[in-house]
Amino acid sequence: MIQPKRPSGFNELLPADQLAMNAMISIIKMSYEQYGYAPIETPALELSQVLLAKEGGETAKQVYRFTKGDTDLAMRFDLTIPLARYAAEHFNELAFPFRRYQIQEVWRAEKAQAGRYRQFYQCDIDTLGSKSPMSDADTILTMHSALHALGLKNIIFKISHRGLLNGILESKKLTKSSTEVLRAVDKLDKQGEAAVTNELQKNNLSRKDAKDIIDFVKHSGNVKTIFAYVKSLKINNETFTHSLAELEMICQLLQAGGLSSNEFVIDLSVARGLDYYTGMVFETVLTKNLKLGSICGGGRYDNLLASYHKDSIPGVGASIGLSRLFSALKESFKSMPANPAHVLVVPFEQELAKYSLEVALTLRKHGLNVLVYPGFEKMGKQLGYADKLGISFAVLCGSNEADKKSVTIKNLKTGKQVTVALTKAAATIKKSL
Amino acid sequence: MIQPKRPSGFNELLPADQLAMNAMISIIKMSYEQYGYAPIETPALELSQVLLAKEGGETAKQVYRFTKGDTDLAMRFDLTIPLARYAAEHFNELAFPFRRYQIQEVWRAEKAQAGRYRQFYQCDIDTLGSKSPMSDADTILTMHSALHALGLKNIIFKISHRGLLNGILESKKLTKSSTEVLRAVDKLDKQGEAAVTNELQKNNLSRKDAKDIIDFVKHSGNVKTIFAYVKSLKINNETFTHSLAELEMICQLLQAGGLSSNEFVIDLSVARGLDYYTGMVFETVLTKNLKLGSICGGGRYDNLLASYHKDSIPGVGASIGLSRLFSALKESFKSMPANPAHVLVVPFEQELAKYSLEVALTLRKHGLNVLVYPGFEKMGKQLGYADKLGISFAVLCGSNEADKKSVTIKNLKTGKQVTVALTKAAATIKKSL
Numbered sequence: 001m002i003q004p005k006r007p008s009g010f011n012e013l014l015p016a017d018q019l020a021m022n023a024m025i026s027i028i029k030m031s032y033e034q035y036g037y038a039p040i041e042t043p044a045l046e047l048s049q050v051l052l053a054k055e056g057g058e059t060a061k062q063v064y065r066f067t068k069g070d071t072d073l074a075m076r077f078d079l080t081i082p083l084a085r086y087a088a089e090h091f092n093e094l095a096f097p098f099r100r101y102q103i104q105e106v107w108r109a110e111k112a113q114a115g116r117y118r119q120f121y122q123c124d125i126d127t128l129g130s131k132s133p134m135s136d137a138d139t140i141l142t143m144h145s146a147l148h149a150l151g152l153k154n155i156i157f158k159i160s161h162r163g164l165l166n167g168i169l170e171s172k173k174l175t176k177s178s179t180e181v182l183r184a185v186d187k188l189d190k191q192g193e194a195a196v197t198n199e200l201q202k203n204n205l206s207r208k209d210a211k212d213i214i215d216f217v218k219h220s221g222n223v224k225t226i227f228a229y230v231k232s233l234k235i236n237n238e239t240f241t242h243s244l245a246e247l248e249m250i251c252q253l254l255q256a257g258g259l260s261s262n263e264f265v266i267d268l269s270v271a272r273g274l275d276y277y278t279g280m281v282f283e284t285v286l287t288k289n290l291k292l293g294s295i296c297g298g299g300r301y302d303n304l305l306a307s308y309h310k311d312s313i314p315g316v317g318a319s320i321g322l323s324r325l326f327s328a329l330k331e332s333f334k335s336m337p338a339n340p341a342h343v344l345v346v347p348f349e350q351e352l353a354k355y356s357l358e359v360a361l362t363l364r365k366h367g368l369n370v371l372v373y374p375g376f377e378k379m380g381k382q383l384g385y386a387d388k389l390g391i392s393f394a395v396l397c398g399s400n401e402a403d404k405k406s407v408t409i410k411n412l413k414t415g416k417q418v419t420v421a422l423t424k425a426a427a428t429i430k431k432s433l
Numbered sequence: 434m435i436q437p438k439r440p441s442g443f444n445e446l447l448p449a450d451q452l453a454m455n456a457m458i459s460i461i462k463m464s465y466e467q468y469g470y471a472p473i474e475t476p477a478l479e480l481s482q483v484l485l486a487k488e489g490g491e492t493a494k495q496v497y498r499f500t501k502g503d504t505d506l507a508m509r510f511d512l513t514i515p516l517a518r519y520a521a522e523h524f525n526e527l528a529f530p531f532r533r534y535q536i537q538e539v540w541r542a543e544k545a546q547a548g549r550y551r552q553f554y555q556c557d558i559d560t561l562g563s564k565s566p567m568s569d570a571d572t573i574l575t576m577h578s579a580l581h582a583l584g585l586k587n588i589i590f591k592i593s594h595r596g597l598l599n600g601i602l603e604s605k606k607l608t609k610s611s612t613e614v615l616r617a618v619d620k621l622d623k624q625g626e627a628a629v630t631n632e633l634q635k636n637n638l639s640r641k642d643a644k645d646i647i648d649f650v651k652h653s654g655n656v657k658t659i660f661a662y663v664k665s666l667k668i669n670n671e672t673f674t675h676s677l678a679e680l681e682m683i684c685q686l687l688q689a690g691g692l693s694s695n696e697f698v699i700d701l702s703v704a705r706g707l708d709y710y711t712g713m714v715f716e717t718v719l720t721k722n723l724k725l726g727s728i729c730g731g732g733r734y735d736n737l738l739a740s741y742h743k744d745s746i747p748g749v750g751a752s753i754g755l756s757r758l759f760s761a762l763k764e765s766f767k768s769m770p771a772n773p774a775h776v777l778v779v780p781f782e783q784e785l786a787k788y789s790l791e792v793a794l795t796l797r798k799h800g801l802n803v804l805v806y807p808g809f810e811k812m813g814k815q816l817g818y819a820d821k822l823g824i825s826f827a828v829l830c831g832s833n834e835a836d837k838k839s840v841t842i843k844n845l846k847t848g849k850q851v852t853v854a855l856t857k858a859a860a861t862i863k864k865s866l
Contacts, residue, residue: 002486004521004741007478007504012519014526015471015533022472034797036774036804038448038822039455043552044477044508044538045440045497053435064478064506066499068542071440073497075477086445088437093447095771095821097807100448105477109501119476127807134786134807141790145797256787258794308437338528341469353567354689357574361691364467364578371469374530374560374567388528389471 009110009118011323016390019336024150024322024329025103028123031146032101035138037125040100042082044107048072050085053307062108075107079124080276080304080317087128088308096129096313103322117323126317128305133246135316136280136300137253143284143296143318144259151332152295154287157259158220158267161247161280162299164230165271167240168216177203179275185217186271217269223251226266243279250280276301280316292328296320337390341371343429344386348398349376355402359395359422366426370395386412393429442543442551444756449823452769454755457583457762458536461556461753464579465534468571470558473533475515477540481505483518486740495541508540512557513709513737513750520561521741529562529746536755550756559750561738566679568749569713569733570686576717576729576751577692584765587720590692591653591700594680594713595732597663598704600673601649610636612708618650619704650702656684659699676712683713709734713749725761729753770823774804776862777819781831782809788835792828792855799859803828819845826862 006012013021029039048065051074064075076082079102087098103123110116125142127135140157147155165185169178184199193214200210219229230244247266254264272281279300286292298318305313343363347356353376360370371391373382379396386394396408396417407425410417411432420428439445446454462472481498484507497508509515512535520531536556543549558575560568573590580588598618602611617632626647633643652662663677680699687697705714712733719725731751738746776796780789786809793803804824806815812829819827829841829850840858843850844865853861 001743002483002740004483004518005480006476006518006522007480007506010476010478012475013473014523015473018472018474033773034802036772036777036802038772039451040446040448041451042445043439043443044540045443045552047438047440050435050437064499064501066497066501068497073440085437085439089439090447095818097818099772099804107477119478130807132808134780134805137790138805138807253786253790257790307435310434339469339471339532340466344469347567353686357570357686357690369467369469371532372567372571374563374571375565385528385530 007118009112009116011117011119014338016336016338017326017330019338019340020330020333021322021326023336024326024333025121025123027149028146028320028322029101029103031149032123032125032142035125035142035145037099037101037142040083040086040102041104042076042079042086042102044075044105045073046076046082046085048074050308051076051081053081059108062110064107064109076104077106077108079104079106079122079319080126080301083124083126083128083317084305084308084315087313088305091309091311097135098128099125101125120321120323123320123322124317126315128313128315130316131302131314133249133280134253136246136250137257139298139316139318140250140254140264140282141257141259143298143320144263146320147284147296150329152286152329155263155284156287157254157264157282157284158270159247159250159264159280159282160266160268160270161243162271162277163239163243163246163279164268165213165217167237167243168213168235170239171235171237172209172212174205174209177205181205181213182271185213185269188214188217188269217271220265220267220269222261223264223266226268230268247280272297272299276304278302282318286328289328292324294321295325295328339371339389339391341369341389341391342433343368343370343393343395344382344389344391345370345372345395345397346379346382347373347376348379348396352376352397352399352402356397359397359407359425362422363395363426363429366430368426368429383410383412392433395425395429440551442545442549444550444552447771449769449771450759450763452771452773453763453766454759456769457755457759457766458554458556460582461579461755462534462536464582465556465558465575468558468575468578470532470534470575473516473519473535474537475509475512475519475535477508477538478506479509479515479518481507483741484509484514486514492541495543497540497542509537510539510541512537512539512555512752513559513734516557516559516561516750517738517741517748520746521738524742524744530568531561532558534558553754553756556753556755557750559748561746561748563749564735564747566682566713567686569679569683570690572731572749572751573683573687573697573715574690574692576731576753577696579753580717580729583762585719585762588696588717589720590687590697590715590717591703592680592683592697592713592715593699593701593703594676595704595710596672596676596679596712597701598646598650600670600676601646601668603672604668604670605642605645607638607642610638614638614646615704615708618646618702621647621650621702650704653698653700653702655694656697656699659701663701680713705730705732709737711735715751719761722761725757727754728758728761772804772822772824774802774822774824775866776801776803776826776828777815777822777824778803778805778828778830779812779815780806780809781812781829785830785832785835789830792830792840792858795855796828796859796862799863801859801862816843816845825866828858828862 281299283294284296302314714732716727717729735747
C-alpha cells in the first residue's frame with residue numbers, strides 16, 4: 001500500500017470549504033465582469049525563455065522548471081508575464097485597450113511555512129494599451145468593488161506613485177541607483193529606519209540624501225495632508241511634477257467612482273517589490289487584520305510588454321491573492337454544507353428504486369439539487385448521511401408513497417414531516433428553503 | 434525582444450471563446466450539483482510515487498515528471514488517481530458514499546496533432562463507497578443531464594460490463610490472459626477482426642476461443658436484442674451471471690431515471706483501455722459527429738483505492754473531455770461577445786470623466802456590466818471599440834447630459850438613440866437587452 005499524501009506546501013480543501021471557495025471565485029468574477037473585464041486563461045506551462053526573460057534572482061529560484069524532451073519548460077509563477085506573452089502573441093486578434101481578468105493558480109517553491117502555499121490562486125485584472133489615469137482608477141475601483149462584494153469591511157487602499165521618488169532621485173542626480181533605492185525603501189516596514197539608511201548608504205547615497213528619502217517615504221495619510229506635504233517640498237523636476245498631477249487625478253477619479261475618503265490613503269512608502277512598475281502603485285490591507293498583510297496590490301507597468309512586442313504597450317493591473325485571503329474570508333462567509341444537494345431522496349427497498357429516480361427527476365425539473373441515496377440502507381443510516389452532508393430535506397419514498405404518487409418530506413432541521421402529492425413536493429420544499 | 438510563443442501542443446482561447454468555455458463549465462457544474470455531487474480540486478503536482486503507483490507503460494511516458502530539490506514530482510494526468518489519493522488521505526473527514534465532481538486541467542505530453550492538446554479540461558464525477566447499481570446508473574444519468582444541458586443532441590451511451598467477458602474467460606479457463614484480451618478487444622474498431630484474432634492467438638488463445646470472443650464483442654444493439662443474445666449463450670459461470678443481472682438492473686434504472694430507449698445501447702465491444710475498471714463501462718458518442726470519438730466515458734473500478742487505503746472502497750465514475758468537445762459544442766452554442774460588458778460609457782472630455790464614473794456606478798447598481806472607456810478619444814473611435822468587443826449599448830456622456838443628470842443611450846445594433854434621465858437609464862437599456 002502506498003501512503004496517500006501530497007507534496008509539502010500543497011493545500012487542498014474539503015468539499016464544504018471548496019464550495020465556499022467556489023462561491024468567492026464566482027463573486028470576484030462577477031465584479032470583474034461588471035467593470036468590463038473579459039476572461040482569459042493561459043497554459044500552466046510556458047517556455048522558460050519566455051517566462052523567465054525578465055526575472056532573475058529570488059523569483060527564478062522559486063520557479064518549477066524542467067526539461068521534457070528537448071523543451072525547457074516552466075510553470076507560471078504569476079499571471080502578469082503570461083498576459084504580456086498572450087497580448088503580444090495575439091496582438092492582431094485583440095481590441096485595445098485590452099482588458100482581461102484571469103483567475104488561475106500559480107506555483108512557487110517558497111519555503112513551506114504557515115499560511116504560505118506553493119500553489120495558490122491569483123485573481124488578476126489588467127488593462128493594456130491605455131496610458132489614461134482613468135485606467136489606474138478603474139483598476140482600484142474594480143478591486144474595491146470585488147473586495148466589498150466578498151463581504152470584507154475596513155479595507156484601506158494605500159496608494160503611491162513610483163514617479164515621485166524617481167523624480168526626487170533625478171533631482172538629486174541619483175537615477176542610477178533607483179532600483180536599489182526602491183528595493184531598500186520597500187523594506188522600511190520590516191527592517192526599520194536604521195537598516196534602510198545603512199542599505200542606502202551602501203548604494204552610494206550620502207547621509208543627507210538617505211535621510212531625505214526616508215523622511216519622504218515615511219509620510220502616509222489622507223489625500224489633502226500628503227499632497228500639501230509633497231507640494232511643500234517644491235521639487236523642481238518634470239517626472240515629479242507629472243507624477244504628482246497624475247496621482248492627484250487618480251485620487252479625484254477614485255472619489256467620483258465611489259471610494260469614500262476613509263477607504264484610501266496616500267502612503268509614500270508603498271513601492272512594491274517588482275522592478276517592472278513605472279507609475280501608480282498600491283497595496284490593500286484590512287485594518288482589523290493587519291497581520292494578514294497586503295491582500296491585493298498592483299500598479300502601472302508601461303515598459304513590461306516591450307520585452308515581447310515591438311510597439312510600446314502601457315499596462316496597469318492588480319491582483320487579489322485569494323488562497324491567502326481564504327481563511328480570513330471564511331470567518332465572515334456563511335458556512336457551507338458538504339454537498340450542494342437540497343434534498344436527499346431516501347429509497348426504502350429495491351422495488352422503490354425506480355420511483356425514487358422519478359421523484360428526483362421531478363424535483364430537479366423544479367430547480368432543486370437532489371441526491372438519490374444509492375442503496376437501501378436503514379432509514380436512520382440514510383438520514384445520518386444527509387445530516388453529515390448538511391442536506392436540509394429528506395424525501396421518503398416508501399411503497400405507500402409510490403402507490404399514491406406522493407412523497408413524505410422530512411425537514412431535517414425541525415424534524416417535522418408532511419406527505420404531499422409528488423406534483424406539489426418541489427413547491428413545498430422551496431417554501432422552507 | 435523575445436518571441437512571444439507557447440510550447441507546442443498548448444492551446445489557449447481568445448476572450449469570446451473563453452466566455453463560451455466558461456459558460457459551458459458553468460452548465461456542467463450546475464448539472465453535477467443538481468445530481469448531488471460536491472466539488473473538490475486537487476493540486477497540479479503530486480508525488481510521483483503516489484501518482485504513478487498504478488501506471489506503467491504509455492501513460493507514464495506522457496507524464497510531466499521532474500525533481501525539485503529532492504522531491505520527485507509529477508503533474509496530474511487524470512483526475513481519478515488524485516481522487517483515490519484524496520479520498521484515502523481524508524478518509525476520516527469524508528462522508529461515504531463520497532460523491533465528488535472535479536473540473537480541472539490535466540497534462541499529457543502526447544504527440545502534437547490536430548485536436549489533441551497537451552493540456553485539457555476533464556470534468557469528472559465519481560462515487561466512492563457504493564457497490565449499488567444505483568450508483569452506476571446515477572453516473573450515466575448525470576452525464577446524460579450535463580450533455581443535454583450543453584445543447585448536445587443525438588447522444589448515444591454505449592454500455593457494457595467487464596464481468597461478461599471475464600466470465601466467458603473464466604468459463605474457458607483463460608483468466609490469466611484477461612488483461613491482454615481486454616486490450617486486444619479494445620482495438621477491434623481501429624484494427625479490425627484479423628489483427629485482433631492474431632493478437633489473441635499470440636496470447637495463447639486457440640483459434641476457436643479467439644473466434645468466440647470476437648463473435649461476442651461484435652454484438653451491439655438495443656437492450657432487448659442483446660440481452661436475448663447474451664442469455665442464449667447459456668454460459669454457466671457466476672461472474673457472468675452476476676454481471677448480466679447487474680447490467681440489466683442498471684439499464685432498468687437508466688430508463689426510470691429519464692434515459693429514453695434510443696439514447697443507449699449495449700455494445701459488448703466497449704472495454705475501455707484502462708486496467709482498473711472492474712464492472713460497468715461506457716463510452717458516449719454523438720451520432721451526427723462520430724469522428725469526434727468518445728466525448729464522455731467511465732465505469733466501475735472496485736479495486737483502485739486498495740493501493741492507497743486498507744479498506745476496500747468501491748468506485749464508479751465518468752469524465753467529459755471538455756477541451757476536445759469544445760469545437761463541436763461551439764457550433765451549437767450562441768456566439769459570445771469579446772467582452773462581458775452590456776454598456777460602454779463614452780466620456781467626451783476630461784471634465785466629464787467624473788460624471789462618466791457616476792453614470793457607470795448607477796448602471797452597475799442595476800445589474801448591468803459597464804465598461805468606462807479609459808480616455809477621451811473621438812466618439813467614432815470609442816464606438817468602434819464597442820463594436821469590436823460586441824458591446825450592445827453606448828451611453829454618451831456630454832456636457833449637456835452631465836448638466837441635466839441625463840444620458841444619451843445609443844443602441845449599437847439599430848443605431849437608434851434616446852436621451853433619458855440617469856435614474857431611468859438602466860431600465861431603458863434592460864428593456865432592449
